[in-house]
Amino acid sequence: MNYSYPATAPRWGVFEVTMPGKSDGNPFTDYTITATFTGKEGSVTVDGFYDGDGVYKARFMPSYEGEYTFKVSGSFSDTEYTGSFTATAPEKGNHGPVRVNGYHFAYEDGTPYFSVGTTAYVWPLQGEEMVQKTLEELGKGYFNKIRFCVFPKHYIYNLHEPTSYPYVGTPCPSPTNIDYSNPAALFGVHEGNDWDFYRFNPAHFQQIERCIKAVGDLGVEADLIVMHPYDRWGFSHMKPDQDDLYWKYVIARFAAYHNVWWSLANEYDLLRDKTIADWERYASIILDKDPYKHLRGIHHCTTxxxxxxxxxxxxxxxxxxxxxxxxxxxxxxxxxxxxxxLDEIAYEGNIDSGWGNITGQEMVRRFWECSLRGGYAGHGETMDVPEANGKLWWSHGGPLRGESPARIRFLHKILCETPGAGLMYRQMSWDSVCGVPEGTRGPARYMIEYYGFGRPNKRTFRMPQGMKFKVEVIDTWDMTITDAGVHEGFFTIPMPSKQYMAVRLIAVD
Amino acid sequence: MNYSYPATAPRWGVFEVTMPGKSDGNPFTDYTITATFTGKEGSVTVDGFYDGDGVYKARFMPSYEGEYTFKVSGSFSDTEYTGSFTATAPEKGNHGPVRVNGYHFAYEDGTPYFSVGTTAYVWPLQGEEMVQKTLEELGKGYFNKIRFCVFPKHYIYNLHEPTSYPYVGTPCPSPTNIDYSNPAALFGVHEGNDWDFYRFNPAHFQQIERCIKAVGDLGVEADLIVMHPYDRWGFSHMKPDQDDLYWKYVIARFAAYHNVWWSLANEYDLLRDKTIADWERYASIILDKDPYKHLRGIHHCTTxxxxxxxxxxxxxxxxxxxxxxxxxxxxxxxxxxxxxxLDEIAYEGNIDSGWGNITGQEMVRRFWECSLRGGYAGHGETMDVPEANGKLWWSHGGPLRGESPARIRFLHKILCETPGAGLMYRQMSWDSVCGVPEGTRGPARYMIEYYGFGRPNKRTFRMPQGMKFKVEVIDTWDMTITDAGVHEGFFTIPMPSKQYMAVRLIAVD
Structure with a gap:
């Protein structure tokens, strides 16, 4: 492998420098590699990483268009690598990393980002056919965020082997079932593992990267779950220095992707041998090593x-x-x-547990409730039907089988019409949920009222005198928006005695 | 009218003495009438009452079979009336008044009473056709308690005149609508009323009695709402002495009916000029005047x-x-x-407010939730469909149009199979509600687990080793009970991936 890098990279794309380096000993731990990128706005320093086969890489996400120079140095090589490149206009659809905007989000270019997420924990590790099918579904625009893990997953429906492992070594045999009378069956290290937690398997991380990039090309954020408890291999029971090595490797590899979010854990509180001090230490590693300040969150089970x-x-x-x-x-x-x-509000599905057997209607109802109260919801699907053959979107990706995704896309289209940063809750009546633009004081000029499981035959509005409103009746399930005329003051809108209806009012004067 | 009384009366029936008396002045206030009934277990003294047209009555509910003597005296007559009668065996289906049994109820003869109620606030005052239709529906055994008012009701869908008024006088004109911009429109006394709050209209109370008796004959408790705020006539704004006169008259007339419950109010907290001291005073009148100790409750709106x-x-x-x-x-x-x-858990219907537009499925789900948690729920229906012509079961009785009543009857049948007094909640899993017989300690020999809006394809049970259980899958909506075999220890029951399912386990060894 020769020293190489491209002459240009789009703004918010990944600029990558590839270099030969030392491969004796353990290249993951024995050598240092640091890269500094300098543009008109200043310098950024990141860690490079070993990618196997004597190859080292350093990655950078340019935040501005223009000329950059770089310098890569460290004990990995006796050579110091330098060069320059031009950051060009962003690729179509790349608005930059998502940033916080008060209670809401916006891409770095200022475009509001209304999050409608989904979860497919280990879809990158299910083989090419499932990966392609997952991308095909994501290409339909149902969601703009997907949560998935770096590590493989052990759990019900997840007893088979993943396509790759993050470390060099040998996994324990695949179990044939989970013995619920033994708590260690779900959260304990099984017999027969032999891993070197100081030697990564670059192919595993390359596959994760390929998936981060692929969903990013579809306009989908990659909410990376870096740690999780559903493990039979010991990846959730490593020593602190091993955890830290992992975190640094993950950041060095993934941080340059504009669409990455750091989810420190799925259900952190089930990682029983990690303390709050551990989680705070991982957070400090991110703060130290991620120069792009990707979003950071941590997800719980019960606490x-x-x-x-x-x-x-x-x-x-x-x-x-x-x-x-x-x-x-x-x-x-x-x-x-x-x-x-709300990254987990139960899954549309039919499996035995209540977390995985709500209807599509209930899923969509939760999305609307959440959205009109000024939050953002996440989808998931656990439809265990014969044709699924035990592969459920929730974990494996693949084909979607539920009824909610199209309705979530419909909701997202409406959310994108919000004037301003996003919605906030306003109490308008005791039996509906109402969203108005964030920061609205006094009479709202835009308002969506939602009736959930109720099925009114009419609704009465008491709006301020002297304001005219265009009124629309929204069927959130059948995905229709019906013009109900222009009204003012005290007026009644006929409704179809159906569940899951909303009314939108937009001031027109 | 001559002095008369029957020679016999069934236990828990109404024994009534009819007497002539003074009708000059105001017979409702100017004279006293007291009756004492003496049997082998002791004496009971009650107030008699003026029933119009020079007729006075005294009523008594014998609590035991056997010989009774009585004596009626007071200023209403210069004659003291005495006599004797025999209390015979109760009529078929009359198990006596309902009593409290811990967290549950039982009739006085010891038969457990599992309450499944409904509400039709002013069904006695809608004309004979509606009354008969209501009784026809109640005859189908959907419910064993009905809440209704003594006073007529003014509210949406209740602007028309009742068939009678409780007082002598003239009502205000029927309004054509409710002006929501004027709070007095719902809770204020309208112009044009002219009532004598010291002169009752006996025909009104006779109609209420006829309805108490008719539902009692169907095995239905009459949960009498004695006061309520939905009033344009001033019945909710009377003076304390007028209130007290009303309470004493109500008790003198109705207490001898075995199936009466005293509901001091519907939404007591909306009767804005009554204080807690007023409610406590009404309660003390009941305690003083009702010798049968009928059940006593009071219902709120928000507090x-x-x-x-x-x-x-x-x-x-x-x-x-x-x-x-x-x-x-x-x-x-x-x-x-x-x-x-839970006398009000929203109504199966489609009207504009959330309290009146839940689905039949949601109504039944609330009944199951409530029942398995060791409580008792109440139905109501507000289906505003063209053929209803503005008459909704919730207020007027008449034909039922919803889907829940048959499912509530199905639930009641299952509740009646409970071993012991009733059910209590036991936490068996985080995603189901489970009821076991009240007082169960240690392993339950009877258990119903319910999954509500979830739709599991299977459920796994971890029962104590060495106990065998007959297992049944209950479809609470389609009203089927399917034998799922006999199982023990750790076992899995296939389920149909449907909502509103339950599993019952009954120990068989």
Missing amino acids: PYDHTRPWITHVSYQRIDLYKCAELVDQYRIQYGKPVV | PYDHTRPWITHVSYQRIDLYKCAELVDQYRIQYGKPVV
Whole structure:
């Protein structure tokens, strides 16, 4: 492998320098590699990484168009590599990394980002056919964020082997079932593992990168779950120095992708041998090593993390009540003062557990509740039907089988019409949820009222005198928007006695 | 009218003495009438009452079979009336008044009473055709309790005149609509009323009695709402002495009906000029005047009454959250230490307000949630469809149009199979609600687990080793019970991936 780098890279694209280097000993731990990129706005220094076969790489995401120079040095090579390149206009559809904008999000170019997420924990590790099918579904524009793991997953429906492992070594045999009478079956290290936690398997990380890039090309954020407890190999039970090595490698490889979000964990509180001090240390590594300040969150099972911690950019939440979750978003906003993302509100599906067997209607209802209360919801799907053959979108990606994705896309289209940064909750009646543009004081000039599981035959509005509103009746399930005329003051809108309806009012004078 | 009384009366029936008396002045206030009934177990003294046209009556409900003597005296007559009668065996289906049994109910003969209620606020005052239709529906066994008012009702869908008024006088004109910009339109006294609050209209009370008796004959408890705020005539704004006169008249007339419950109010907290001291005074009148100790409750709109008050026999509750109500029953039990009756959990219907537009499925789901948590739920229906012509079961009775009543009857049949007094909640899993017989300690020999809006394709049970269970899959909506075999220990039951399913386990060894 020769020293190489491209002459140009688009703004918010990945500029990559490839270099030969020392491969004796353990290149993952024995050598240093640091790269500094300098443009008109200043310099950024990042870690490079060993990519196997004597190859080292350093990656950089240019934040501005224009000329850059770089210098790569360290003990990995006796040569210091330097060069220059031009950052060109961003590729079509690349608006830059997502940033926090109050309780909401916007891409770096200022375009508001209304998050409609999904989860497919280990879709990159299910073979090419499933990966392509997943990308095909994501190409339909249902979602603009997907949560997935770097490590493989061990759990119900996840007893088979992943296509690759993150470390050099040998996995334990695939179990044939999970013995629920033995708690270690789900969260313990099984017999027969033999891993070197100081030697990464670059092919595994290359596959994750390929998937980060592929979803990014589709306009989808990659909410990377860096640690999780569903493990039989010991990846959730490594020593602190091994964890830290992993975190640094992950950041060195992935941070230059504009669409990466750092999710420190899925269900951090089930990683029983990690302490809060451990999570805070991982966070400090990100703060130290990620110059692009990608979004940072941490997701719980039963005990929410202290989301007021300054390093947390947004609240990543799992429902903690069987009956209410999206309904609490406006409270969480007050509690934490940050954007609230309900990354897990149960899955459209039919599996045995309540977290995985809600209907499409209930999924969409939770999305609307969450959105109108000024938060952002996440989809997932666990449809265990014969043709799925045990492969469920929730973990494996592949074909979607539920009814909610098209309705979520419909909601997203409406959210994108919000004047301003996003919506906030306004109490308009005791039996509806109402969203108005963030920061609205006094009479709202834009308002969506949603009736959830209720099925009114009419709704009465008491709007300020002297303001005229264009009124639309929205069928959130059948995905229609029906003009209901222009009204003012006290007026009644006929409704079709159906569930999952909304009314939008837009001031026209 | 001559002095008359029957020679016999069935136990728990109404024994009535009819007597002539003074009709000059105001017979409702100017004279006293007291009756004492003496049997082998002791004596009971009650007030008699003026029934119009020079007729006075005294009523008594014999609690035991056997010989009774009585004596009626007071200023209403210069004659003291005495006599004797025999209390015979109760009529078929009359198990006596309902009593509290811990967190549950039982009839006085010991038969458990599993309450499945409904509400039709002013069905006795809608004309004979509606009354008969209501009784026809109640004859189908959907419900065993009905809440209704003594006073007529003014509210949306209730602008027309009732068939009678409780007082002598003239009502205000029927309004044609409710002006929502004027708060007095719903809760204020309209112009044009002219009532004598010291002169009752006996025909009005006779109609209420006829309805109490008719539902009693169908095995249905009459949960009488004695006061309520939905009033344009001033019945909710009377002076204390007028209120007290009303309460005494109501008790003198109705207390001898075995199936009467006293609901002091519907939405007591909306009767804005009544104080807690007023409610406590009404309660003391009941305690003083009702010798049969009928059940006593009081229902709120937004602020629950202090249900720990000793005179309150059971908690009569309205949901105070749009999303959760039945789900809170096990907490209310702990909070109040009494039976919990959710008399208002929203209505199956399609009207504009969230309290009146839930689906039949949601209604039935709330019934199951409530029942398995050891409480009792109440139905109501507000289906505003063209053929209803503005007459909704919720207020007027008449034909039922919803889907829930048959499913509530199915639930009641299952509740009646409970071993013991009733069910209590047991936490078996985080995503189901589970009921076991009240007082179960250690392994349950009877258990119903319900999955609500979830739709599992299977459920796994971890039962104590060495106990065999007959397992049944219950479809609470399609009303089927399917044998799933006998199982023990750790086992999995296939489920049909449908909502509103339950599993019942009954120990067979």
